Amino acid sequence: MFIQTEQTPNPSTLKFLPGRVVMEKGTADFANVEAATPSPLAKRLFAVEGVERVFFGSDFVTVTKTADRDWQILKPSILGGIMEHYTSGDPVIAEEQAASVSADDDEVVAQIKELLDTRVRPAVAQDGGDIVFHDFRDGIVYLHMQGSCSGCPSSTATLKMGIENLLKHYVPEVVEVQAAQ
Numbered sequence: 001m002f003i004q005t006e007q008t009p010n011p012s013t014l015k016f017l018p019g020r021v022v023m024e025k026g027t028a029d030f031a032n033v034e035a036a037t038p039s040p041l042a043k044r045l046f047a048v049e050g051v052e053r054v055f056f057g058s059d060f061v062t063v064t065k066t067a068d069r070d071w072q073i074l075k076p077s078i079l080g081g082i083m084e085h086y087t088s089g090d091p092v093i094a095e096e097q098a099a100s101v102s103a104d105d106d107e108v109v110a111q112i113k114e115l116l117d118t119r120v121r122p123a124v125a126q127d128g129g130d131i132v133f134h135d136f137r138d139g140i141v142y143l144h145m146q147g148s149c150s151g152c153p154s155s156t157a158t159l160k161m162g163i164e165n166l167l168k169h170y171v172p173e174v175v176e177v178q179a180a181q
Contacts, residue, residue, distance in 0.1 A: 045082075052064045131149065
């Protein structure tokens, strides 16, 4: 098994491409080892000292390290954990997440989610992250950044200049985009 790695805009995060499907549908973000309970792969990666956060996309795994660790030391252990997982036959995650567009969404929210899924998420995934719709109130779209985008120095610029401009262009009801707290 050959696993490629790519740098991301966040220097604390590396993107690992195992050449296989990681998530059939959706994404999964594990902010700590306790959140990793449903995922054998995430638990394996958190066992590597210095791993701070794990994120799964469709065909990649993004790992965020603690500030006091060096990629030169961590990378071989993470690669080993990913290889070990895929040879074990264990599932990546116990249950897949539900689809993002719900029948309960009003027309504006459905349009926002559709734009995020078709225009924004693929671009953000290239950098090893994801963006998830949180809420739409009083003209403000609240989004949650995940993976390499979580804590990335350029995530505010991405939200404001990229995503906000796109949503305002296609959805006149949108006046602002903010990070969900």
